[in-house]
Amino acid sequence: MSTSTWFSALKKPAIAIAGAATVIGLASPAAAAQPPGDGEVGTQVVGGTRAAQGEFPWMVRLSMGCGGALYTPQIVLTAAHCVSRTGANTSITATLGVVDLQSSSAIKVKSTYVHRSPTYGTATGGDWALVKLASPVTTVPTLKIATTKEYDTGTFDIAGWGDTSEGSQQGSRYLLKAKVPFVSDTTCKAIGGYYRSLIPSAEICAGDLANGGTDTCQGDSGGPMFRKDNTGEWIEVGIVSHGNGCARANAPGVYTEVSTFAKDIAAAAAKI
Structure with missing residues (x-):
C-alpha cells in the first residue's frame, strides 16, 4: 500500500x-x-x-502515534493496524491521566506484550489489539x-x-x-x-x-x-x-x- x-x-x-x-x-x-x-x-x-481534565480519564496516548482506552488497569485496547504482531514488546510507551501531553502529571508506562487480532486483514475483519503494560495503573478508571x-x-x-x-x-x-x-x-x-x-x-x-x-x-x-x-x-x-x-x-x-x-x-x- x-x-x-x-x-x-x-x-x-x-x-x-x-x-x-x-x-x-x-x-x-x-x-x-x-x-x-x-x-x-x-x-x-x-x-x-x-x-476537560478528567472528562475521559481512560483515554490513552500510545508512543507509535495511536490512541487507545484503558480496558483493564494493565491493558490498553487499541487498533490492530497500530501494531505489527503478537508477542513480547517493550517499545511502546502509554501516556495516561492527562489531557495535555506535555503535563508534568502525565503517567507513563512501558509495554511488555502486544496481542494483535488474528482475524485482522481477513474477510472477518477485526481491527483491534491489546497492549499489556509493565504495571497496572490503579489511579485511572477503565472504559467498559x-x-x-x-x-x-x-x-x-x-x-x-x-x-x-x-x-x-x-x-x-x-x-x-x-x-x-x-x-x-x-x-x-x-x-x-x-x-x-x-x-x-x-x-x-x-x-x-x-x-x-x-x-x-x-x-x-x-x-x-x-x-x-x-x-x-x-x-x-x-x-x-x-x-x-x-x-x-x-x-x-x-x-x-x-x-x-x-x-x-x-x-x-x-x-x-
Whole structure:
C-alpha cells in the first residue's frame, strides 16, 4: 500500500479537532478500504473542542502515534493496524491521566506484550489489539466495552490527540473531543467507491454525511468511539480504524464494531 493511500484511509497517527468547521475525520483523502499496514499510523479528530481534565480519564496516548482506552488497569485496547504482531514488546510507551501531553502529571508506562487480532486483514475483519503494560495503573478508571449491539446506534463521542485537519500531519497537544452520528451499514455501503468494501458485521460508520466537518483523523487510530449506556456510564462501541479523508461530506469514519469482538477481546485479555 502506498504512503499516500494508507495516509488517506487509515487513522493511526493522532486525533485533533479542527476550527470553525468542526469536523472529525477518520482517514485521509485517498483510499484503501482497509486500515494501514503493520505499524502504520492513521487519523485524528477534526472539528472538535478541548476535553476537560478528567472528562475521559481512560483515554490513552500510545508512543507509535495511536490512541487507545484503558480496558483493564494493565491493558490498553487499541487498533490492530497500530501494531505489527503478537508477542513480547517493550517499545511502546502509554501516556495516561492527562489531557495535555506535555503535563508534568502525565503517567507513563512501558509495554511488555502486544496481542494483535488474528482475524485482522481477513474477510472477518477485526481491527483491534491489546497492549499489556509493565504495571497496572490503579489511579485511572477503565472504559467498559459493548458486549451486545444495543448501543451500536445513536450519537457517539470521539476523542484523540490526532491531526486537526486532513493532511496537516500535526497532532494536537491537547485531547480533543467531538460528536458524530451513526450511519447505517446500508447507507454507508451505498456511498460506493471506498465504502463498498465495508464489513457490516465487523465495522460501524459514523459521521455527518450532509455537511462533514467532524471526524477522527490521522493519529486518532485505536482510540475509542463511545457513548452513555442505559445507566449513564460510558461504554466503548467502536475503535477508530479508517476512512476516506477526514471530516469530508458523504465520507463517514469507519470504526471497528467492538460488540462483535467483545468475547475475543475478553478471552485474549485473560491470557496475556
